[in-house]
Every structure is written in C-alpha cells, then in structure tokens.
Amino acid sequence: MPESKPVNQWKQLDRDLGRIGAVEYATQYVAQPLVGFGxxxxxxxxxxxxxxxxxxGxxxxxxxxxxxxFGAYMAVNIGANDVANNMGPAVGANALTMGGAxxxxxxxxxxxxxxAGGDVVSTISKGIIDPQSVASSEVxxxxxxxxxxxxxxxxxLATWVGAPVSTTHSVVGGVMGAGVAAAGFSAVNWPTMGTIAASWVISPVLGGLIAAGFLAFIKVxxxxxxxxxxxxxxxxxxxIAIMSGVFATYLAMKGLAKxxxxxxxSACLIGLVVGLITLAVARPLVWRQSEGLENRNRSLKVLFNMPLILSAALLSFAHGANDVANAVGPLAAIVHAESFGTFAGKVDIPTWVMVTGAFGISFGLVLFGPKLIRMVGSQITKLNPMRAYCVALSAAITVIVASALGLPVSSTHIAVGGVFGVGFFREWDSERRARVSAAKRATIKRIAPEERRRRKLVRRSHFLTIVAAWVITVPAAALMSGGIFALLRLAFVG
Structure with missing residues (x-):
C-alpha cells in the first residue's frame, strides 16, 4: 500500500500537465487569427x-x-480574396503546397x-462617372x-463568407454609388454599366466553356x-506550346503596357513565335519525362505539374500588373486631387501607391489567403493537374478574346467559371459513360434522387453562394459607398 501514493501523485501530475497543455493549445488556436489581424x-x-x-505636408x-x-486595407483584402483564383487550382491539384503557392x-x-503595373489609371474606373459632373475637387x-x-x-465581407468576388467590380460599384450620391444618376455612364453587368454572365460562361473544351480534348x-x-x-x-503562346500574347497585351x-x-505574332519555340523544346523534354511511366491515368499527372506551376505564376504576374492598378485607382485619384487641386479622368499612379498595393497584396495573401485558395482549389470540385491546367489555360485565353472584343471581364469570374466548367463537364461525362456502360450490359439501373444528388461532382451550395456574391457585388458596394459618402460629406463638407 505505501507504494500507491507516489504512483497516484504521478498520475495527478500527468493530468495537470495535460490540462495545461490543452489550455496552451487552445490559446494558440484562438490567438492565430488575432496575430494575422495584428x-x-x-x-x-x-x-x-x-x-x-x-x-x-x-x-x-x-x-x-x-x-x-484604406488603400493598404484594400490591398490586403485583394491578397486575401483575388489571388486565390490563380493559385487555388494548382494547390487543389497537389502540384503546389500551400506554402509554395x-x-x-x-x-x-x-x-x-x-x-509592369500600369502607370496611368482611370480614376473613375473605366468611365463609370463623369468627373466634371462633380461639384468640386473636395466633393x-x-x-x-x-x-x-x-x-x-x-x-x-466576401472573404469572411468564403466567396471569391471581383475586386474590379467592387471598385466599379463603389465609384458608381459615390458618384450617384455626389452628382445624381445622370453622372453615371449607364451603357458602360450595362456592358459590365453583361460581363457577369460572359466571363464565367466563356471561361467555363473553354476549360471544359480543353478537358474534353485531353480526355478524348x-x-x-x-x-x-x-x-x-x-x-x-x-x-504546353499553346499555353506558352497564349501567355506570351496575354503578357504582351496586358502586362507590359508600362x-x-x-x-x-503584334501580340498574337509574339505568341505564335513563342509557342513554336516552346513546342520544339517541349517535345524531347516530355519524351524523356514519360520514359518508364506506367500506362495509366495517374502517370499522366506528372507531365502536367510543371506547366501548371508556370501558368499559375504567370497568371499572378499578369494579375499584379493589371488589377492592382484598378484597386488603388481611387487612392491615386485622391493623391492627384490633393496635389493639384483638380481632378481628371486619368492620372499617374505614384510609385509609393503601387508599392503600397504590391506589399498589401502579399501581406493579405500570406495572412488570410489560404481560406479562399482551399475554396477554389478543392471545395468546389475535385481537381487534378490536368483539370487545373485547363482552368489556367482558359483564364488566359478568355481574357485575350474579351480584350479583342472590347468586353470588360473579371479574372475572378473567369477562373472560378473555369473550375465550374471543369466540374460540370465531369458530371456530364460521368453520366454519359454510365449510360453507355448500362446500355452495353442491357441493364439500366435506376438511381434514387438522393443517390444522384450525392454523386454530383460540383458542390451546389458553393455554386449558389458564389453566384449570389457575384450578382450583388456591384449593387452592394454601390449602396455602401453611397451611405459612406453621405456620412463623409455631412462630417467634412457640410
């Protein structure tokens, strides 16, 4: 009996240490978000x-x-939300780790x-409002x-909900709402707004169709x-050559304007030359990489990993060259108006403003980006390197086609639309192959509605959430902007 007392003491000590460890773990878990916000x-x-x-001064x-x-705050939010569209497919396909992405x-x-960021930006976000309709530079x-x-x-708010939205459309809505509050509905260029509204449908549908088309080609x-x-x-x-040519064209048109x-x-000619050179280089490389691979689908994924990583990096470069300027456009407009006492349709972006945008995106991505990267990469539909490659390729092609047609499109809508397009094509192809197999066996198996819903390859809840966020982005940002402008005018303008 005397031996039992020390044993009980050690057990009690173990339990106490366990409780302390649990408290420390819980504290660390709770503090992690606070560190990011800090x-x-x-x-x-x-x-x-x-x-x-x-x-x-x-x-x-x-x-x-x-x-x-507020410009730095906007840039942090871009990094948390918008960048996920470029890196999500590569992470979801396991071509990149979260840290590497x-x-x-x-x-x-x-x-x-x-x-390559644009040194000139439209302060009224692609002609949404007429600056001359505003009463004064202060307003x-x-x-x-x-x-x-x-x-x-x-x-x-969209990042917190888990919905990838268009930064450009958010700025458009904000400018429109503030313009209406400042100068009335006549200040808004409604035909331009109608074109932007049409892009809500054009961007994801075109991106989805192109991504599904490339996936169908790869399968067949x-x-x-x-x-x-x-x-x-x-x-x-x-x-790979198509990817190289497309990105060369994309960067020549959109990323090298500065x-x-x-x-x-000329951009298409540059893309053609780069594509042909890439084809000549890629053939022997792919041949060597494929030696010894087994004749199965898993082996094919190896051949798409490196092209997918390169495409994700190039998409990020092009996104930084284009969307950052749009995001810091209002900040550049304020700096210009404060410096010269006037406002103009187009202004130069100071270097320090671009640096604020660039570093803010990086901070936002590192601190808050993983949530949306996981959403785009794995929670909408299951991606592998081939499917993710189709998404990246469709994003670049869609932007080029839209630019040639003069359509304002969103890189966010295109990329997420490509993910949806790949997922819905997989559903259609899976059901088609199942029907063909059943017909060959002369047995048609009836599937209960509950089982059919369970077999869907695209999560409908995420689909509805994202589409709803896209639809209400411009009006929601406009209403918020109008209300905020009313408060600012009441407080500072009188």
Missing part, C-alpha cells in the same frame, strides 16, 4: 504614416494619410505590380474615399486512348 493592422498604420514621407495631408490607410504568388504579384475626394472604403469592406485524345503514354507524348507538348505599347496583331 500584422495587417501594423502594415496599414505603417503605410498611412509612410505616405507623409512622399506627399507634401500641407494642411490637407490628413486626407492622404486616411486614403493611404503563397511564396510564388507573393513574388509574382509584387513583380507584376512593380515592374470628388470624398467620393473616391467612399468608393475605396466600401469596396474594401465588401471584399473583406489522351486519357481514353489505349496507349496513354504515346498519346501524351504526341499532345502534351502541343498543349514598358512598351503592343497592338493585338
């Missing part, structure tokens, strides 16, 4: 005060400080913004401030062939 807040404060170093400098803070996206988004400044705040808040020409490896050696280099102006025909 770092983001520090960045916003630093960006606000750093603006005083680059902007003249006159009596209106507090306006620029506030605008810089974040590093690549942060580097290429920043490089795109700083090296214009507060209208742009309201647009900046409302669009940032809306993207933040490679996956369903008896000798899959021989078919892959024939067609994978061609697909360096040199290139027309559509």
């Amino acid at each position: 770092i983001a807040l520090v960045f916003i404060v630093v960006a606000a005060f750093a603006s005083t170093l680059f902007f003249g 006159d009596r209106h400098s507090y306006v620029v400080i506030a605008a810089a803070a 974040i590093v690549i996206a942060a580097l290429f988004e920043s490089a795109g913004a700083l090296l 214009f400044i507060w209208a742009m401030m309201a647009a900046l705040i409302s669009s940032a808040l809306w993207v933040n 020409m490679i996956i369903y062939r008896e000798d899959k490896i021989a078919a892959a050696r024939r067609w994978v280099p061609t697909l 360096i040199v102006s290139i027309g559509f025909g």
Whole structure:
C-alpha cells in the first residue's frame, strides 16, 4: 500500500500537465487569427504614416494619410480574396503546397505590380462617372474615399463568407454609388454599366466553356486512348506550346503596357513565335519525362505539374500588373486631387501607391489567403493537374478574346467559371459513360434522387453562394459607398 501514493501523485501530475497543455493549445488556436489581424493592422498604420514621407505636408495631408490607410486595407483584402483564383487550382491539384503557392504568388504579384503595373489609371474606373459632373475637387475626394472604403469592406465581407468576388467590380460599384450620391444618376455612364453587368454572365460562361473544351480534348485524345503514354507524348507538348503562346500574347497585351505599347496583331505574332519555340523544346523534354511511366491515368499527372506551376505564376504576374492598378485607382485619384487641386479622368499612379498595393497584396495573401485558395482549389470540385491546367489555360485565353472584343471581364469570374466548367463537364461525362456502360450490359439501373444528388461532382451550395456574391457585388458596394459618402460629406463638407 505505501507504494500507491507516489504512483497516484504521478498520475495527478500527468493530468495537470495535460490540462495545461490543452489550455496552451487552445490559446494558440484562438490567438492565430488575432496575430494575422495584428500584422495587417501594423502594415496599414505603417503605410498611412509612410505616405507623409512622399506627399507634401500641407494642411490637407490628413486626407492622404486616411486614403493611404484604406488603400493598404484594400490591398490586403485583394491578397486575401483575388489571388486565390490563380493559385487555388494548382494547390487543389497537389502540384503546389500551400506554402509554395503563397511564396510564388507573393513574388509574382509584387513583380507584376512593380515592374509592369500600369502607370496611368482611370480614376473613375473605366468611365463609370463623369468627373466634371462633380461639384468640386473636395466633393470628388470624398467620393473616391467612399468608393475605396466600401469596396474594401465588401471584399473583406466576401472573404469572411468564403466567396471569391471581383475586386474590379467592387471598385466599379463603389465609384458608381459615390458618384450617384455626389452628382445624381445622370453622372453615371449607364451603357458602360450595362456592358459590365453583361460581363457577369460572359466571363464565367466563356471561361467555363473553354476549360471544359480543353478537358474534353485531353480526355478524348489522351486519357481514353489505349496507349496513354504515346498519346501524351504526341499532345502534351502541343498543349504546353499553346499555353506558352497564349501567355506570351496575354503578357504582351496586358502586362507590359508600362514598358512598351503592343497592338493585338503584334501580340498574337509574339505568341505564335513563342509557342513554336516552346513546342520544339517541349517535345524531347516530355519524351524523356514519360520514359518508364506506367500506362495509366495517374502517370499522366506528372507531365502536367510543371506547366501548371508556370501558368499559375504567370497568371499572378499578369494579375499584379493589371488589377492592382484598378484597386488603388481611387487612392491615386485622391493623391492627384490633393496635389493639384483638380481632378481628371486619368492620372499617374505614384510609385509609393503601387508599392503600397504590391506589399498589401502579399501581406493579405500570406495572412488570410489560404481560406479562399482551399475554396477554389478543392471545395468546389475535385481537381487534378490536368483539370487545373485547363482552368489556367482558359483564364488566359478568355481574357485575350474579351480584350479583342472590347468586353470588360473579371479574372475572378473567369477562373472560378473555369473550375465550374471543369466540374460540370465531369458530371456530364460521368453520366454519359454510365449510360453507355448500362446500355452495353442491357441493364439500366435506376438511381434514387438522393443517390444522384450525392454523386454530383460540383458542390451546389458553393455554386449558389458564389453566384449570389457575384450578382450583388456591384449593387452592394454601390449602396455602401453611397451611405459612406453621405456620412463623409455631412462630417467634412457640410
């Protein structure tokens, strides 16, 4: 009996240590989100005060400080939401780890913004409102401030809900709402708004159709062939060449505007040359990579990993070159109006504004990006390297087609539409093959409605949530912006 007392003491000590460990784990789990918010807040404060170093310290400098803070906040939200569309498919296909995707996206988004970001941006977001209809530069400044705040808040809310939305459309809605509140409905260019509304349908549908078309091609020409490896050696280099040519055209048209102006025909010629060179290089590389691979679908995934990683990096570069300028457009407009006392349809973007946008995107991606990356990459439909490759390729092709037609499209809608297109095509193809197999066996198996719903390859709940978020982005941002402008005018303009 005397021996039992020390044993009981050790058991009690183990239980106490276990409780302490559980408390520490719970504290760490609860504190993780707070650490992210803390770092983001520090960045916003630093960006606000750093603006005083680059902007003249006159009596209106507090306006620029506030605008810089909200611009940094907007950039953080872009990183948390918008970048997921480029990296989500690669992560969902296991071609990249979450950490690798974040590093690549942060580097290429920043490089795109700083090296090839547009040096001129439309302060009224593609002609949504007429700046001359605004009464004064002071009213214009507060209208742009309201647009900046409302669009940032809306993207933040969408990220919290788990819905990838268009940053550009959020800014468009914010500018429109502030313009209506400042100068009435006549200030809005409604034909332009109608074109943007049409892009809500055009962007995802076109992206989905192109992605589904490439997946159908891969299935018919490679996956369903008896000798899959021989078919892959024939067609994978061609697909890689198409990707290289498309991205060369894409970057020549959209990502290099700051360096040199290139027309559509010249950009297509550059893409053709790059594609042919890539084809000549890819054929021997794919042949060597495919040696020793087994004749099954899993082996084919290896051949698409590297092209998928490169496409994700190039999409991030192009996104940084284009969408960052749109996002910081209201901030650039405020800086211009404060500097010169006037407002214009187009203004130069100061370097420090672009740096704020670039670094803000990186912070937002690192701190809050994984949630939306998982949503796009794995929670809508199951992706593998071949399916994800089709999504990335469709995103670049759709932007080029839309640019040639003069249609304003959203990279977010295109990429997510491509994921939906791949998923719905898989559903259709799976049911078609099941019907053919049943017909060959002369037995048609009736499936209960509950089982049929369980077999769907696209999660309908995510589909409805995302589509609803897309539809209400512009009106929601507009209403928020109008309300915020009314409060700002009441407080500062009178």
